[in-house]
Every structure is written in C-alpha cells, then in structure tokens.
Amino acid sequence: MTQDQEAISQAAGIPALAVVRVSHSYGKRKALDDVSFDIESGSFSVLLGLNGAGKSTLFSLITRLYATRDGTIKIFGHDVTRESGEALRRLGVVFQARTLDPDLSVMQNLIYHAALHGIGPREAKQRAETVLAQVALADRVADKVRNLSGGQMRRVEIARALLHNPEILLLDEPTVGLDVKARADIVAHVRSLVANHGIGVLWTTHLIDEIAMTDQVMVLHKGKILANGTAADVIAGTGALDMRMAFAKLTGTELGE
Known part of the structure; x- marks a missing residue:
C-alpha cells in the first residue's frame, strides 16, 4: 500500500477490515457468536484466544474459504461476499498450516x-x-x-x-511450532512491515509475549469477543496487573506458555 493510498483510506474513515455481527455454526455448535471489530490501516492488531476459540473459523470467513451467512465482512469497504475479487486482492494471508x-x-x-x-x-x-x-x-x-x-x-x-x-495481512498463529528466537524474529519482521510499509496486520495468537501494550487486542473466547481495545486498556479495564491476568479474568481460563 502506498502512502497516498493509506492517506486516502484513513481520510475516508474506511477500516482496512470491518467485521460486523458475524456468526457461524458447524451444525448445532456455534463457532462464532455476533463478532464485531475494525482493523485500521497501518496497525498491528491481535486476535487473542485459546485453540478452539474461533480464530481459524473467522479467518476462513474473511478469506472466503467459508461463505458468510450471518453478518458482513468488508476489506477497505468491499464486501467479501458481494465484491470478493475487489476485497481479496487487497488481502495477504499466512495460514497456520504450512503450504510451501x-x-x-x-x-x-x-x-x-x-x-x-x-x-x-x-x-x-x-x-x-x-x-x-x-x-x-x-x-x-x-x-x-x-x-x-x-x-x-x-x-x-x-x-x-x-x-x-496487499494492503492488509492476516496471519493465523504464524509462530506455532517455532522456538523462542524464531518466534521473536517473525514478530519483529511483521512489525517492521507495519512500521515501514503501512500494512495493516491481523495476527492471531494464544501467546502473551507476542503482544505489545499499544496493540489493539480482541479477546476471543468460545466464539465471542469479550474485550476490544489496546492491550493497556484491556488490562486497565479488568483491573489486572498484566495481559495474562486480564485474559484469565475475562475468560475464567489460563493461557499456556
């Protein structure tokens, strides 16, 4: 995304990604329940949740691997259902499974x-x-x-x-299976793309050490968004001492290492 493109999008107030009241079920099991959030251009945003929280399902809906039946998803104002070509050409994706x-x-x-x-x-x-x-x-x-x-x-x-x-990059648990140094390197590389090239990033993880206090964090648990704000605001809003404690207070569960 060029600086001019980014300026136009920001001036127009159009989110890089807008998820509005999205729900999805597998038979009788509800994987996502009325999920809504926006991702801004040139930001690093984190979808934080345990395995099974609904993170991969949401990615599958954003990328049109699954059809959206309830709610809307827009990429720079383009509906992924009605304008899939225009929406998806603005999107880069790194899935959890290796595909090289x-x-x-x-x-x-x-x-x-x-x-x-x-x-x-x-x-x-x-x-x-x-x-x-x-x-x-x-x-x-x-x-x-x-x-x-x-x-x-x-x-x-x-x-x-x-x-x-692409103008926005989605990464689904991209550091799973990597050692500590490799994980840190990947996070640093992606953050440099945000800082140097203005790319918006949606990063899913269950690892607290991949989150910075200024990141937008959406806590997803059992298909529902329980908190949405900067990491610092989520911590303050729960009266916790850190993000790990905030997650435990919100969900009643502990994050692994």
Whole structure:
C-alpha cells in the first residue's frame, strides 16, 4: 500500500477490515457468536484466544474459504461476499498450516504463487526479490524449501503473501511450532512491515509475549469477543496487573506458555 493510498483510506474513515455481527455454526455448535471489530490501516492488531476459540473459523470467513451467512465482512469497504475479487486482492494471508512445496526452491514457490495472481514470470521474479529482501531472505532464493529452518519457511510464506502488494495481512498463529528466537524474529519482521510499509496486520495468537501494550487486542473466547481495545486498556479495564491476568479474568481460563 502506498502512502497516498493509506492517506486516502484513513481520510475516508474506511477500516482496512470491518467485521460486523458475524456468526457461524458447524451444525448445532456455534463457532462464532455476533463478532464485531475494525482493523485500521497501518496497525498491528491481535486476535487473542485459546485453540478452539474461533480464530481459524473467522479467518476462513474473511478469506472466503467459508461463505458468510450471518453478518458482513468488508476489506477497505468491499464486501467479501458481494465484491470478493475487489476485497481479496487487497488481502495477504499466512495460514497456520504450512503450504510451501518443499521440493521447489524459494524462488520457484514464489513464482508459482504469483502466477495464481496473474503476475508474469519476469515481474514475479522482481517482486519475489523485493519481498524476500523485506523478510531478510534475499540470499536463500535458490535453496530448496526443505533445507530451510521452520522460521525461515514462515518468512517465505510471509514474503509469498506480500507478492501482490496487499494492503492488509492476516496471519493465523504464524509462530506455532517455532522456538523462542524464531518466534521473536517473525514478530519483529511483521512489525517492521507495519512500521515501514503501512500494512495493516491481523495476527492471531494464544501467546502473551507476542503482544505489545499499544496493540489493539480482541479477546476471543468460545466464539465471542469479550474485550476490544489496546492491550493497556484491556488490562486497565479488568483491573489486572498484566495481559495474562486480564485474559484469565475475562475468560475464567489460563493461557499456556
């Protein structure tokens, strides 16, 4: 997203992502119950919840893997149901499950993905070099994915999600299975995208140490949003000493390490 694009969106008061009264059920089990929140351009926002809270279901609705039946979801004002093409081209996604081809090189993975967005090989190579530099992997373009570490694979997936110049990036538990240093590196890289390129980020996690006090935090528990504000405001609003205690007070459960 260019600075001019960001300024126009902000001036118009249009959220990067608007989720309005969204519900979703699997048979009789309600996975999401009247969920609403906005994500602003150039912000790092966190959807905090335990496994099974409904985070992945919400991502599936935003990305149109599931159809939205109750409520609306808009990306920069474009309804994902009625204007899916316009909405989704503004969106980059990193899912929890790994989806790279381990037998292809880093560059081959990115060029293949770019083709799915209608980007030709020459432009795809240029874009791939640019986004790999953004995630500090410019020196691994020829390496097969299977020879990368878990953290490096995640950074390739982030680079891949940036190929079509999205204005908002969704990451679903992107640090699951990584060691402490790799987790910290991924968080730092994504925060740098927000600071340096104005990309809006929705980051789902159950890990408290990935949250900064100035982040917008939505606490999702059993399909419901129980709190929505900066981490500092959520803590103050619950009378807690820290985010871990605030989560426990709101949900009656403890977050794991």
